[in-house]
Amino acid sequence: MEGYLSKWTNYISGWKRRYFLLNQGVLSYYLSCEEVEAGCRGSVQVIHCRPISHPHDHCRLDIALPSKRCIYLKASTSSERQQWLVALANAKMESEDNKREKEGSNVWVDRNVDVMRLKDKRNEFDTNRQLLLRQISALKTEVEAVTKSNIDEFKRIQSLSLLISSTCDSILTTFDECLSITNIMLSESHDGSEPMGTLPLITPSDSPFLPRLPAPRAQSSRSTSATPYEVTEETFLSPPSYLHPITSFTLSNSIPDRSSTPSSCYENCVTLPDDTVSLPSPFVPPHPLVDGDTVLSPICQSIGFVVTLSEPDKIQMAPFLKTSRQFPDLLIQLFGSVCAPMKSDILGNICKIETKLENHKTLNELILAEKWRGEHKADKSATIGLLWLNRSIHFIQIYCSGLSDNNLESEKAAMDAYQVTLMPHHNWVVKSLFSFILKQTSGRSVHEIFCKNKATSADVALRQMSYISQELLKIVTIVDDLYLSNNLLN
Numbered sequence: 098m099e100g101y102l103s104k105w106t107n108y109i110s111g112w113k114r115r116y117f118l119l120n121q122g123v124l125s126y127y128l129s130c131e132e133v134e135a136g137c138r139g140s141v142q143v144i145h146c147r148p149i150s151h152p153h154d155h156c157r158l159d160i161a162l163p164s165k166r167c168i169y170l171k172a173s174t175s176s177e178r179q180q181w182l183v184a185l186a187n188a189k190m191e192s193e194d195n196k197r198e199k200e201g202s203n204v205w206v207d208r209n210v211d212v213m214r215l216k217d218k219r220n221e222f223d224t225n226r227q228l229l230l231r232q233i234s235a236l237k238t239e240v241e242a243v244t245k246s247n248i249d250e251f252k253r254i255q256s257l258s259l260l261i262s263s264t265c266d267s268i269l270t271t272f273d274e275c276l277s278i279t280n281i282m283l284s285e286s287h288d289g290s291e292p293m294g295t296l297p298l299i300t301p302s303d304s305p306f307l308p309r310l311p312a313p314r315a316q317s318s319r320s321t322s323a324t325p326y327e328v329t330e331e332t333f334l335s336p337p338s339y340l341h342p343i344t345s346f347t348l349s350n351s352i353p354d355r356s357s358t359p360s361s362c363y364e365n366c367v368t369l370p371d372d373t374v375s376l377p378s379p380f381v382p383p384h385p386l387v388d389g390d391t392v393l394s395p396i397c398q399s400i401g402f403v404v405t406l407s408e409p410d411k412i413q414m415a416p417f418l419k420t421s422r423q424f425p426d427l428l429i430q431l432f433g434s435v436c437a438p439m440k441s442d443i444l445g446n447i448c449k450i451e452t453k454l455e456n457h458k459t460l461n462e463l464i465l466a467e468k469w470r471g472e473h474k475a476d477k478s479a480t481i482g483l484l485w486l487n488r489s490i491h492f493i494q495i496y497c498s499g500l501s502d503n504n505l506e507s508e509k510a511a512m513d514a515y516q517v518t519l520m521p522h523h524n525w526v527v528k529s530l531f532s533f534i535l536k537q538t539s540g541r542s543v544h545e546i547f548c549k550n551k552a553t554s555a556d557v558a559l560r561q562m563s564y565i566s567q568e569l570l571k572i573v574t575i576v577d578d579l580y581l582s583n584n585l586l587n
C-alpha cells in the first residue's frame with residue numbers, strides 16, 4: 098500500500114504531508130512520491146510496531162514503536178485510515194508468519210503477539226462500532242426529516258436503528274468475552290509472566306465479589322506474574338446521603354472484618370452470599386492498589402466502578418462523581434495553589450451536574466432528561482458542565498497515558514494533553530495562563546510528583562496511571578458518543 102499521509106513533526110512545524118510506502122513488512126516514508134527513488138526519510142519494520150487507531154479522531158492512526166516512541170499520522174478520511182490500519186495489520190501478520198516459518202517455530206506463537214493482535218482487533222471493533230453509531234445517528238436525522246409526516250413509519254425505522262445499535266453492543270460484548278477466554282488460555286498455558294495484552298475485562302462492580310487485595314507484593318515491575326486471586330464476599334458500606342441507594346458504595350482500603358466492624362456500618366447495605374469463589378486471574382484485573390502507596394490509590398479504588406461491563410455504554414453516577422471530586426484536591430496536592438483556577442472550574446462543573454441529580458442512576462439518563470426538558474443549552478446546565486468536565490477528564494487521560502504508556506516527561510505529557518483537549522476551546526488569555534501554569538509545575542519526575550515516600554517505586558504510580566488512563570478513556574468515549582448521537586453539541 099502507498100499514499101500520502103500527514104505526519105506530526107514537532108510543535109513548530111506541526112503536521113507535514115509525507116509519502117508512505119508499505120512493502121514487504123517495511124513502512125517507509127518520503128518527502129514525495131517522486132522522491133522514492135532517491136531514498137526514504139525513515140523506515141520501520143511493522144513486525145516490531147503496533148498500529149493504534151485513535152479513539153476519537155477517526156483519521157488518526159499512530160504507530161507505537163518498540164522504543165515506546167510513537168509516530169503520529171493522519172489520513173485524509175476515516176476510510177483511508179481504515180485501509181492503512183488493515184494493511185499494516187496484515188503486513189504485521191505476514192511478517193510474523195514469515196518469521197515463524199524461518200525459525201521453524203510451532204503454531205503456538207508468542208502469546209503476547211496474539212494478545213496484542215486481539216487488542217488491536219478490539220480497537221478496530223471499537224472504531225467500527227463508533228462509526229456505525231455515528232452513521233445510525235446520521236440515518237436517524239435523515240429519517241426524521243423524511244418521515245415527519247408519517248409518525249408510524251418514523252417509529253418503525255427508529256426501532257430498526259436502535260436494533261442495529263444494540264447489535265453493535267452485543268458484538269462488542271461477545272468480543273470482550275472472547276478476549277476473556279483468550280486471557281484464560283494465556284494465563285493457564287503461560288510461563289507465569291503477565292501477558293502484555295491482558296486487559297481487565299470485568300470491572301470490580303461487575304463481578305459479584307470484589308477481589309481480595311492480596312498482600313502487597315515486592316517492588317512491582319511492569320510485568321508481574323498473574324496469580325489466581327481468592328475472591329471472597331465483600332459488603333458495600335452505607336452510602337453517602339445523596340447517592341442512589343443501589344449504586345452507591347464506599348470501598349474501604351481493605352476488606353472490612355465483620356466481627357470487628359460495628360453493625361451500624363452495614364445498615365442499608367447490599368450484603369452478598371458468604372461463599373468464596375476463586376476466579377482465574379484474567380477475570381480479576383491486576384488491582385493497581387496492591388502495588389503500594391501513592392497519591393493515586395484513592396482514585397484507583399473508585400474509578401473501576403464508573404463503567405461496568407453490564408452497562409458498558411453508561412456512566413454510573415455515584416462512582417463518577419466520587420472519582421471526579423478527587424481530582425481538584427489532587428491537583429492542588431500535586432502542583433500547588435497555582436492550579437486553583439482549575440480546581441474551581443472542575444468543582445463548578447461537578448456542581449452543575451449535582452444540581453440536576455434527581456434519582457438518575459446514570460449520567461446518560463440525567464443528560465437525556467435535561468435535553469428532553471429543553472434545558473441542555475443553558476450555561477448552568479448539567480450538559481454544559483459535563484461537556485467541560487469531560488474535556489478536563491480527557492486532559493487527565495492523555496496526560497496519564499503520556500506518562501505511563503509513552504514514558505513522556507510531565508511537561509511534554511501535559512502539553513500533548515492540552516493541545517488535543519483544551520487548547521482548541523481557549524482564547525489567547527487562557528492559553529497564556531496554561532503556559533504559565535505549566536512552567537510552574539514542570540521539572541519534577543513522576544516519582545517526585547506521585548509517590549508519597551521514597552520507598553515506593555515510580556513504576557507503581559505508572560502502573561496505576563495506566564489503569565486510570567484506560568478507565569478514563571472509557572468515560573470520555575461514552576460522553577463523546579452521548580453528545581454526538583444526541584446532537585448535544587449544536
Ligand SMILES: CCCCCCCCCCCCC/C=C/[C@@H](O)[C@H](CO[C@@H]1O[C@H](CO)[C@@H](O)[C@H](O)[C@H]1O)NC(=O)CCCCCCCCCCCCCCCCC
Nearest residue numbers: 438439442446476481482485489492511519531534538565
Ligand atoms: C501537569 C500540570 C498541568 C496543569 C495544566 C492544566 C491545564 C490548565 C488550562 C488552563 C485552565 C484555566 C482555568 C479555567 C479556564 C476556563 O475558562 C475554561 C472554560 O470554563 C468553562 O466555561 C464555560 C462558559 O464558557 C462554563 O459553562 C463551564 O462551566 C466552564 O468550565 N475551563 C477549562 O478549560 C477547563 C480547565 C480544567 C483543566 C483541568 C486540567 C486538569 C490537570 C490535571 C493535571 C494532572 C492531574 C494529576 C494526575 C491525575 C492522575 C489521575
